[in-house]
Amino acid sequence: MNKFFFILSFLFLVISCKKNEQLKNYKDLNSREYFSIPTDLKNMRNIEKSKINDSLYKIKGLFNNYIIQGYMNGNKKVGWWEAFDNNTKEIVAKLEYKFIDDKEFVNQYFLFENKSIDTLNSKFYTLKKNGDLLNYRFYTSVLYKKTQPEGKLNYHFYSNGKEVSHLQCRCKKYKNFYDCEFTIPPNSKNISIRGNFWELFQIENGNVGENEIYVRDTLKQ
Incomplete structure (x- = not known):
């Protein structure tokens, strides 16, 4: 391999x-x-x-x-x-x-x-838009056996270059990825999103591990 x-x-x-x-x-x-x-x-x-x-x-x-x-x-x-x-x-x-x-x-x-x-050993994200609903999916490596994992997305939402909101999304954990969904604020145009996803977990030896992924996306209207 x-x-x-x-x-x-x-x-x-x-x-x-x-x-x-x-x-x-x-x-x-x-x-x-x-x-x-x-x-x-x-x-x-x-x-x-x-x-x-x-x-x-x-x-x-x-x-x-x-x-x-x-x-x-x-x-x-x-x-x-x-x-x-x-x-x-x-x-x-x-x-x-x-x-x-x-x-x-x-x-x-x-x-x-x-x-x-190889999604089990990679670190990346995807973004999908379905109407007014946005879905971020964050993949993290399963190299470690993780206990008590949690993931959050802190993001700034912009419309026409003006910041509309600064929010935090608590992500739902699956086997090797996290999902975060939120809706687009009404009347938004020329949308852009900036922020970072943060994963925190504990490994078998008791140490604490973390992963970060920065996002910067522009949505096509």
């Missing part, structure tokens, strides 16, 4: 780079740490840089047996990055970088199994 070879590849690199350090278990790495290894230019070879504008570049390089490509604004990773198997050319991972609180943040990531998204 491609995604596991991809994960193991950069874990071996971490170990080789930190021979004299106490290495924490990869399950304890957050998503930024987890994916920073294969997307770090210092760990790539045969790097190609294509200039998009004065500050934005497209990056393409090799990490072990994987093609890594994405975008950098100055020295910061931005937007969507992808990893492909260099032999089969099939996609094995895709991740979205955002810059939050002056730090690179992996907002969403997809791991692929036979060209399909």
